[in-house]
Amino acid sequence: VSESAAKLPSKILELMDGFRASKALFVACKLKIFDHLKDKGPLKAVDIANEIGTSVCGTERLLDACAALGLLEKTSQGYRNTDSANTYLTSDGEYSLHGYIIHSNDHVWPLFTNLESAVKEGSRQNHRAFGRKAEDLFKDYYHSWEVKQRFMAAMHSIAHLTARDVATAFDLSQFKSACDLGGCTGALAHELVQIYPNLKVTVFDLPEVIANISYFQPSGQCTAPVTFVSGDFFKDNLPEADLYILSRVLHDWSDEKIHVLLSKISAVCKPGNALLLAEIVLDEQKTHPPRAVLQSLSMTEGKQRSGSEYKQLLEKYGFTNVEIKITGNLLDALLCFKKNLSS
Numbered sequence: 001v002s003e004s005a006a007k008l009p010s011k012i013l014e015l016m017d018g019f020r021a022s023k024a025l026f027v028a029c030k031l032k033i034f035d036h037l038k039d040k041g042p043l044k045a046v047d048i049a050n051e052i053g054t055s056v057c058g059t060e061r062l063l064d065a066c067a068a069l070g071l072l073e074k075t076s077q078g079y080r081n082t083d084s085a086n087t088y089l090t091s092d093g094e095y096s097l098h099g100y101i102i103h104s105n106d107h108v109w110p111l112f113t114n115l116e117s118a119v120k121e122g123s124r125q126n127h128r129a130f131g132r133k134a135e136d137l138f139k140d141y142y143h144s145w146e147v148k149q150r151f152m153a154a155m156h157s158i159a160h161l162t163a164r165d166v167a168t169a170f171d172l173s174q175f176k177s178a179c180d181l182g183g184c185t186g187a188l189a190h191e192l193v194q195i196y197p198n199l200k201v202t203v204f205d206l207p208e209v210i211a212n213i214s215y216f217q218p219s220g221q222c223t224a225p226v227t228f229v230s231g232d233f234f235k236d237n238l239p240e241a242d243l244y245i246l247s248r249v250l251h252d253w254s255d256e257k258i259h260v261l262l263s264k265i266s267a268v269c270k271p272g273n274a275l276l277l278a279e280i281v282l283d284e285q286k287t288h289p290p291r292a293v294l295q296s297l298s299m300t301e302g303k304q305r306s307g308s309e310y311k312q313l314l315e316k317y318g319f320t321n322v323e324i325k326i327t328g329n330l331l332d333a334l335l336c337f338k339k340n341l342s343s
């Protein structure tokens with residue numbers, strides 16, 4: 001390496017190209033290139049292009065880009081999935097991120113294209129990205145079946161990938177019943193009942209979501225310990241449970257809405273019972289992990305919090321003994337207990 005090359009700001013150069021790499025990944029997933037290559041020997045660009053109905057020259061460039069990014073292997077016989085592409089990038093891979101990648105392409109990308117306006121105006125850019133003002137974040141996701149399906153698939157892929165680490169972050173074997181508020185497809189619920197056979201889990205979510213869960217249920221398993229209840233956690237009575245769960249819920253909402261939700265949970269949670277949160281916990285400087293800090297740029301009405309901020313928030317609503325587990329996975333976990341009235 002020459003002296004001038006050694007001085008190049010490699011981090012900055014990598015960030016300059018980051019958006020190209022992201023988009024290449026998104027488009028390869030959208031065109032189902034990794035699905036077409038799954039369980040097949042190496043395929044030539046022309047064969048893949050014919051199968052997916054794209055131009056040969058464009059497909060070859062995209063396949064080369066995927067090989068350059070380490071997503072495909074390129075040999076003299078053609079292109080082949082890496083192990084990681086088989087696991088994470090095919091739409092039916094065990095820990096498929098396909099759903100989240102499609103959501104990133106179709107929803108997050110247009111929002112980030114308007115980041116400059118978002119920063120100038122301090123608001124979410126739905127109107128610029130999609131021609132519609134964002135009212136409630138979820139009403140926006142559930143206005144059409146396609147968008148709802150895409151959002152649920154995105155939530156499912158991350159929840160499935162993180163569920164084991166969230167479920168085992170603390171020993172939850174003392175609880176007989178749990179209620180996962182905003183539990184969406186039930187990915188965490190299913191993992192919990194596998195790990196804690198005596199636990200029954202109720203997934204509570206909006207009616208639009210509950211009407212659409214069948215697509216995401218594990219096949220060939222007895223799903224009896226998981227039940228689904230529809231309702232609005234800001235307005236309706238919450239199911240009774242020993243353990244309440246909020247996974248990736250608090251960071252979406254304003255302090256006023258969090259006040260409504262945590263007051264309700266605190267009111268139904270009996271002393272000694274518990275609340276489990278799954279969120280990305282920021283460090284005290286609130287610059288790490290970058291993933292959480294970058295997520296904030298979508299400008300929902302909520303915010304990401306540090307460990308001490310979560311602790312303070314939970315204590316305000318009568319929860320105590322807050323424990324935080326940084327899992328090393330995409331979500332961390334916090335467990336706290338409802339205070340006894342006497343303590």
Ligand code: SAM
Nearest residue numbers: 138155159182183184205206231232233247248
């Ligand atoms: N807990 C899931 C996870 O971690 O993958 C899903 C997280 S997603 C960001 C938030 C969930 O809260 C969605 O499933 C959404 O439908 C649900 N939700 C939003 N508003 C709600 C409300 N008012 N009542 C009940 N559920 C709600």
